[in-house]
Amino acid sequence: MRPALLRQVAAFVATVVVIQLASVAGEKAFLLTQLTMSAYYTLVVLGLSLFMGYAGQISLGHAAFFAVGGYTSAVMTTFDLGPFRSTAWVAAAGKVGLLATRTDAFGSQVLAFHPWPAMACAVLLTAAIAFAVGVPVLKLKGHYLAMATLGLGTIVYSVALGTATLGAADGISGVPPLPVLPGIAVGGNGSRIANYYVAGTVLAVSMLLLLNLVHSRVGRALRAIHGAEDAASAMGVDTAHYKVRTFVLSAAMAGLAGVLLTHYNGSIGPSEASIMKSVKYVAIVAVGGMGSLWGTLAASMVLNFLSLRGYFGTLDDAVFGTILVVVMLFAPQGILAIDLRRALRFLRPTRGAPAEPG
Amino acid sequence: MLRIRNLDAGYGSLTVLRRVSIHVKPGEIVAIVGANGAGKSTLLKTIVGLVRPRAGEVLFEGTDVSRTPTEAIVRAGCSLVPEGRQVFADMTVWENLLLGAHVQRGKGGRAGLQADLDRICGLFPVLAERRRQLAGTLSGGEQQMLAMGRALMAHPRLLMLDEPSMGLAPLIVRDIFDIVVRISAAGSTVLLVEQNARSALKVAHRGYVLETGTITMQGTSEELLANRDVQRAYLGKDANEESERGAP
Amino acid sequence: MTGALAIQYLVAGLTYGTIYAVVGMGFNIIYNTTGIINFAQGEFVMLGGMIAVSLHAILPLPLAIAGAVLATMVVGALIELVFIHWLSRPTVLRMIIVTIGISILIREVALLIWGHNVRVLPYFTGNEISAIDLLGARISPQVLWVVAVCAAMVALTTAFFQWTMLGRQMRACASNQVGAAVCGLPIRRLVTLSFVLSAGMGALAGCVVCPITYTQYGMGTGLAIKGFTVAILGGLGNSLGAVAAGLLLGIIESFTVSQLPTAFKDTVSIAILLGVLLLRPSGLFGARVATRA
Numbered sequence: 039m040r041p042a043l044l045r046q047v048a049a050f051v052a053t054v055v056v057i058q059l060a061s062v063a064g065e066k067a068f069l070l071t072q073l074t075m076s077a078y079y080t081l082v083v084l085g086l087s088l089f090m091g092y093a094g095q096i097s098l099g100h101a102a103f104f105a106v107g108g109y110t111s112a113v114m115t116t117f118d119l120g121p122f123r124s125t126a127w128v129a130a131a132g133k134v135g136l137l138a139t140r141t142d143a144f145g146s147q148v149l150a151f152h153p154w155p156a157m158a159c160a161v162l163l164t165a166a167i168a169f170a171v172g173v174p175v176l177k178l179k180g181h182y183l184a185m186a187t188l189g190l191g192t193i194v195y196s197v198a199l200g201t202a203t204l205g206a207a208d209g210i211s212g213v214p215p216l217p218v219l220p221g222i223a224v225g226g227n228g229s230r231i232a233n234y235y236v237a238g239t240v241l242a243v244s245m246l247l248l249l250n251l252v253h254s255r256v257g258r259a260l261r262a263i264h265g266a267e268d269a270a271s272a273m274g275v276d277t278a279h280y281k282v283r284t285f286v287l288s289a290a291m292a293g294l295a296g297v298l299l300t301h302y303n304g305s306i307g308p309s310e311a312s313i314m315k316s317v318k319y320v321a322i323v324a325v326g327g328m329g330s331l332w333g334t335l336a337a338s339m340v341l342n343f344l345s346l347r348g349y350f351g352t353l354d355d356a357v358f359g360t361i362l363v364v365v366m367l368f369a370p371q372g373i374l375a376i377d378l379r380r381a382l383r384f385l386r387p388t389r390g391a392p393a394e395p396g
Numbered sequence: 397m398l399r400i401r402n403l404d405a406g407y408g409s410l411t412v413l414r415r416v417s418i419h420v421k422p423g424e425i426v427a428i429v430g431a432n433g434a435g436k437s438t439l440l441k442t443i444v445g446l447v448r449p450r451a452g453e454v455l456f457e458g459t460d461v462s463r464t465p466t467e468a469i470v471r472a473g474c475s476l477v478p479e480g481r482q483v484f485a486d487m488t489v490w491e492n493l494l495l496g497a498h499v500q501r502g503k504g505g506r507a508g509l510q511a512d513l514d515r516i517c518g519l520f521p522v523l524a525e526r527r528r529q530l531a532g533t534l535s536g537g538e539q540q541m542l543a544m545g546r547a548l549m550a551h552p553r554l555l556m557l558d559e560p561s562m563g564l565a566p567l568i569v570r571d572i573f574d575i576v577v578r579i580s581a582a583g584s585t586v587l588l589v590e591q592n593a594r595s596a597l598k599v600a601h602r603g604y605v606l607e608t609g610t611i612t613m614q615g616t617s618e619e620l621l622a623n624r625d626v627q628r629a630y631l632g633k634d635a636n637e638e639s640e641r642g643a644p
Numbered sequence: 645m646t647g648a649l650a651i652q653y654l655v656a657g658l659t660y661g662t663i664y665a666v667v668g669m670g671f672n673i674i675y676n677t678t679g680i681i682n683f684a685q686g687e688f689v690m691l692g693g694m695i696a697v698s699l700h701a702i703l704p705l706p707l708a709i710a711g712a713v714l715a716t717m718v719v720g721a722l723i724e725l726v727f728i729h730w731l732s733r734p735t736v737l738r739m740i741i742v743t744i745g746i747s748i749l750i751r752e753v754a755l756l757i758w759g760h761n762v763r764v765l766p767y768f769t770g771n772e773i774s775a776i777d778l779l780g781a782r783i784s785p786q787v788l789w790v791v792a793v794c795a796a797m798v799a800l801t802t803a804f805f806q807w808t809m810l811g812r813q814m815r816a817c818a819s820n821q822v823g824a825a826v827c828g829l830p831i832r833r834l835v836t837l838s839f840v841l842s843a844g845m846g847a848l849a850g851c852v853v854c855p856i857t858y859t860q861y862g863m864g865t866g867l868a869i870k871g872f873t874v875a876i877l878g879g880l881g882n883s884l885g886a887v888a889a890g891l892l893l894g895i896i897e898s899f900t901v902s903q904l905p906t907a908f909k910d911t912v913s914i915a916i917l918l919g920v921l922l923l924r925p926s927g928l929f930g931a932r933v934a935t936r937a
Contacts, residue, residue, distance in 0.1 A: 096737055098744075174922050180736040181681045185872055186921050189914040192869065196911050313865065317744060324741065359748030363727060366742045446825060470828030482823035484816050494809075495816050499828040501809075543823075550828065 043249045046332065047242055054238040058231060069347075070234040076342035077237035078299040079319075083338040084244060085291030087323045087331060088252070093260045093284045095176065096184045098316050099191025100292050105198055105311035106167060107160045107293025108300035112210040113203070114156035115301075120149045140214060153216040157297045164293025165286050172285040176278065191316050198308035209307030216301035225302040233302060240298065241335070244291065248331055260284060314355055318345075321358045324365045397422045397554055397585050398443070398474075403452035405442040411450065412438045414609045420554065425576065425586040427600035427617065429593040429630055435609045436589040437479050440556050443587075444476040445469045456554070471499040475552035479559045481543040485532030489523055489542055492531050496546030516545040519575060537568035544575065548584075555579060557588040561595060573599050593630035597621050605630070651781035653898045659787050659856065661894020662794040663689070666849040667871030668878060668886035669801060670842035676818035676881050677838035679736075683743035684723065685846060686867030687750040691716045692847025693859030694754060697763040705766065713847045719750075720843025724836045747864060754861040765854040786855050793852045797845055798887055805883070814838060818881070866910060873917040879927030889928060 061069050086100050119137065122128045131137050131151075138152040151159075175186045198204055205211075215223035222232045251257055259280050300306040309315065322341050326334030341361075344350060350357045398420040406412040412435045420426045430436050441447045443454055445466035454462045461469050484492050493516060497509055504511070517524035520541040526534060531542055540560055547555060557576070561569040573595050580586050590596035597603050597617040605613040605626060613626065620626050667685055674682045696712035703711060723746055728739075767774070768789050775782035805811035817824045817834050824831055850859065857863075874893055878885025893913060900912045920927065 094737075096740070175918075178921055178925070181740050182876075182921050182925060184737075184740045185681075185869075185876075186918060188869065189917045189921075192914050193911055196908065200905065200908060314748075317748065320741065321745075353752065355748055356752035359745045359752060362745030363742055363749065366738050366745065367727065444826065446822070466825045467828050467830050470826065476826045478822050478826055482820050482826070484819040484823055486819055487812070487815060491812055495812060495824075495827050495829070498813070546823075546827065 040253065043246070043253065046249070047246050050245060050332075050335075051238070051242050054235075054242070058234055062231075067230060070230050072343050072346040073339070074230075074234050074237040074302065075299060075346055076339050077241050078295045078302065079342045080241060080335055080338040081244060081295035081298075082292040083319055083322050083326070083334055084248060084331065085288030086319050087326065087334040088248060088260075089284050089288040090320070090323050091327070091330070091334070093281055095281060095285070096320075097187040097285070097288075098184050098313070098320060099187035099189070099194070100288070100319050101311050101313075101315035102191040102194035103164050103168060103289040103292035104296040104299075104315070105194055105306070105308075107164045107296030108306040108310060109198065109204055109210065109296075110160035110163050110293075111153070111156040111297040112213045112300050112306050114151040114159060115153050115214050116148070116210055116212055117150055118148045119151075120147065123149065150214075153214060153301060157216060157294075160297045161290055161293045164296075165290040168286045168289030169282065172282045172289075173278075176281045176285060188313065188316075191311065191313055195308060195311040195313070198311050205307075207308060209305060211305035213300055213304045213306070215304075216298070224298055225304055237298070237302075245331065245335065252331065256280070314358075317362070318358045321362045321365070325361055397457055398587065399453075399455040400439075400443070401453045401455070403439075403442065403454065404450040405438055405447055405452075406450065407438075407447065412609050413442070415452070416606070416609070416611055418604050418611065418614075420585060420587050422553075422585050423580070423583070424602060425580045425588070425600045427593075427596035427603040428587070428589045428606055429591070429596055429603060429620075429626075430606035431630075432591065433608075434606045436591075436606055437558050439606070440476055440478075440558050440587070440589055443469075443556065444474060470550060470552075473551070473553035474556065475547040475550050475554070476556045477540075477543045477547045477558060477560065479562065481536075481539045483531040483534075483539050483542050483546070486530060488528050489531055489534070490527040492542055492546050493523070493549050496549035499550045512549050512551075516548055519548070519578065520545050536564050537571070540564060540568075540572060541575070544572075544579075548579070552584060554585045554587060557586065559590060560588065561590060561592045569595060593626070594621075648781045652783075653902050654895060655781065655783050655787055657895035657898030658891060659790050659853070659894070660897065661891040662791055663849050663853050663857075663867070663890075664870050664874045664893050665887045665890025666794050666797060666845055667867055668874030668890050669798065669883050670846050671871050671875040672881055672883050672886055673801070673814075673842045673845075674838050675875070676883075677814050678728075678817075678835050680728065680739045681743065681872065682839075682842065683740065683868055684747040684750055684864070685842065685871050686864035686869075687747050687754075688716050688720065688843045688846030688864075689850035689853075689867055690754060690859060690861065690864040691719060691750070691843075692850030693765065693854035694758055694763060694850075694861070695847075696851045696854065697765055697859065698758075700765060705768070708765075709848070709851045712851055713844050716847035716850075717840045717844045720839040720841075721836055723843075724839040728835070728839075729832065747868065751861055751864055758861055760861065762858045762860045763854075764858045765851065767855045768852075784856065786852075790852050790856070794849060797848060798883075801841070801845065802883065810837070869910075869917070870913045873913050873920070876925070877916065877920050877927050879929045882927065882929050885927060885929035 057073070058070065061067050082100060082104055086097060089095055089097060119128050123132075128137070132149075136151055136155045137149055139147055139149050141147060171190060175183065175190070178186055198209075199207060213225070215225040217223045218236055222229075222236065224233060224236055252260075296306070296310070322338045323334055325341070326337035341358075345354055345357075398418075400416060400418050403413055403416040404411060416435075416439060418426070418428070428436055428439065438447060442449050443456075443461075445461070445464060445468075449462045452462070453460050456469070456472060456474055459472075461472070461474075464472075484495065487495075490513075493513060494509075497512060500508070500512070517527075522538055523542060523545055526538065531539065534542060544555075544557070544560070560572050560576070564572065569592065576586060576588065577599050588596060588600070597620055600617045602615065603617050603620045604611050605620070613620065613623065615623075667689060670685050670688065671682065674680055674685075692712050694712075695715050696708045699708035699711045727742060727746060767784070767786050769785045774785060776785055776788070777783075805815055813824075813829050814834050814837065816827065816829060817831055821831065870893065874890045875886050877893065878887070878889035893916065896916070897909060897912050901909050
């Protein structure tokens with residue numbers, strides 16, 4: 039692990055702490071809630087940034103993985119297995135310690151899966167779906183890939199919206215908190231500050247792992263694929279392998295984020311799987327610079343925070359749409375990489391030059 | 397007719413041409429020879445406006461066209477037969493020629509258009525035969541003729557050809573160069589760029605040698621053909637082959 | 645399923661199918677001339693209906709429709725001029741994202757102007773309950789309008805591209821951009837024209853189908869996905885293929901809905917999209933081979 043990277047992560051952790059202390063001091067501790075939520079959405083964006091920025095692919099359906107993770111965990115921890123107590127597998131699961139009894143909001147006893155196996159299942163399921171879908175779909179390129187991922191996202195959304203067991207339009211609520219350490223749990227009536235630090239820790243660890251990945255041989259292979267896939271392939275880089283792996287990793291991250299946020303909020307709804315959510319993730323990746331992890335993290339925290347606090351009001355979708363257009367036209371490498379002179383050259387009419395594909 | 401002064405041009409951050417200066421007088425055939433990657437195609441593309449120069453001037457009949465869009469340059473009388481032919485593969489031969497006449501629209505009307513088509517078919521009889529065929533089904537040589545015919549439909553005063561012999565059999569190459577001479581005789585000025593230095597210099601009046609983006613030699617075609625450096629670098633192989641076969 | 649019921653479903657399928665076909669053709673026109681997949685294609689249909697409804701408050705129906713088509717064509721031109729025009733080397737990825745962004749913006753502006761309400765135009769002839777008897781099934785005369793207008797559009801567009809000089813020029817751009825440039829063709833203007841044409845077609849389709857399906861600010865996205873499915877299914881770039889594919893999709897969708905809950909209506913077209921992309925990306929009728937030099 040390179041010392042430079044460790045320093046970066048340490049700086050990040052320090053920032054997290056400073057913000058928390060500042061918020062308490064300024065008596066705006068309630069802001070920590072939106073920061074925590076933003077952190078979990080940022081987890082999705084980071085994974086997507088790896089896939090889009092480094093591997094150079096596109097996914098317009100990543101919200102689907104978030105939803106799969108969240109819904110799986112929600113269902114498993116809320117579906118009352120009480121009536122099925124006597125069946126073989128429920129009894130077995132109980133013996134192994136996978137189940138937990140708790141009292142739900144209405145006061146009745148619910149026998150459901152403990153959040154930990156639920157979380158594990160959720161992430162594994164997300165990864166499995168990503169793998170199954172990724173292998174055929176990632177053979178496509180450009181707009182075909184974009185459309186395929188869009189289609190997948192729409193299917194998950196339709197299923198979430200249309201299935202009664204998944205709560206249809208209302209989604210699932212009453213999701214129990216996810217215990218992390220004795221006394222600390224994600225969600226529930228747990229301390230706002232504790233939750234904030236849990237989220238911060240998750241982000242810090244993720245950044246550590248991603249930075250490590252990106253600066254390793256794998257990272258270089260990914261960049262080679264992004265730069266010139268055919269050339270990379272000719273040089274012996276197993277492009278399909280890397281693309282699928284990156285896809286699965288980014289999907290797993292999204293799934294994990296879904297689990298954590300669902301337990302934090304205590305609920306999940308079909309809107310988490312909507313196309314607009316996927317598009318927002320892409321917009322943030324674009325702003326942060328495809329391929330700049332810290333830039334993406336910063337962009338994501340800021341934009342998600344503002345959106346969650348309602349600063350964009352009813353124009354929320356419009357803001358992200360505008361971001362997409364503006365960033366793609368003027369700063370495809372991300373805001374931080376703007377070269378104003380080059381950007382302004384776009385304002386002069388070009389000389390009949392034909393558009394080049396790819 | 398064409399004067400280029402200290403031209404720098406390239407793609408993105410890559411500079412391909414450095415301080416290139418050439419000129420072409422009316423009625424001449426000028427050849428630019430050089431190896432692959434020397435920048436010959438870039439030069440023609442810059443002249444016609446597909447690439448924008450970084451520095452220097454491109455003067456066509458006295459006017460600086462370095463910032464003029466391709467559309468206007470073609471209308472002003474400078475046409476390019478691009479590298480690789482670039483015909484409209486899924487359109488018929490006739491439609492290809494029709495499109496070449498775009499800049500002549502309005503001048504001469506229907507009768508003028510028909511006269512132009514007849515003239516081109518006279519120059520390239522095979523095109524008349526295949527007028528209803530899709531351009532993509534033509535042979536390499538026929539496509540080259542189509543591309544040249546298409547460019548000629550625009551009544552160019554300066555006709556530029558980018559590697560006309562590329563990918564063509566030697567016999568066809570000979571036909572193409574014969575036609576270049578005929579086009580010149582009919583009044584057009586020709587600037588051609590070629591890897592096949594021997595054939596190019598044999599039909600040209602003057603020539604330039606372009607090496608990695610700069611002009612290294614210039615002179616009449618006789619001077620260049622006789623020049624030992626040129627012979628060694630660009631004519632060696634051809635010279636041996638031709639003397640074995642008994643060159644024309 | 646009785647014969648009459650089957651005909652009802654078939655007719656419904658054809659009605660939606662013609663709209664999908666027109667959207668698919670719109671995709672192809674822009675793709676052919678520029679290589680861009682225009683995500684905002686569905687928004688043109690929405691705008692056509694919406695603007696027509698608004699204009700109808702002050703103008704007679706035919707003028708309202710004409711006005712809506714013209715206004716949408718202006719929007720199409722503006723999109724090209726403001727967003728697409730000055731990109732000197734657009735990559736496929738950038739263009740997809742830009743057009744998605746544009747479609748979101750159009751949708752949000754529509755929401756701002758017209759709100760969440762569903763809007764509807766009056767039937768061109770008759771009203772909601774008038775019906776024509778066809779082999780035992782009752783069909784709204786509006787359906788005939790939809791089919792007739794869309795068929796006319798398809799025929800005119802095909803004739804345009806095949807036989808007019810302007811149409812040939814656009815085909816040339818699609819076929820080979822370098823070749824088009826050296827012929828002195830006004831490529832930028834032709835690109836703008838392709839957007840204008842696509843927008844106009846979409847808008848007219850939106851107007852003619854509005855009495856049946858109503859129009860709402862958010863209908864564009866779903867149409868864009870279906871239009872893309874149709875374009876790919878018919879072979880990207882193949883306009884007549886898109887027509888056939890559109891009708892096919894409409895009919896399949898219609899019969900599926902008769903068997904499955906409506907929530908899954910969209911899933912059908914997406915399943916078809918994924919199937920085509922993964923199994924036969926060149927579509928049923930073969931994509932056009934265009935060299936983009």
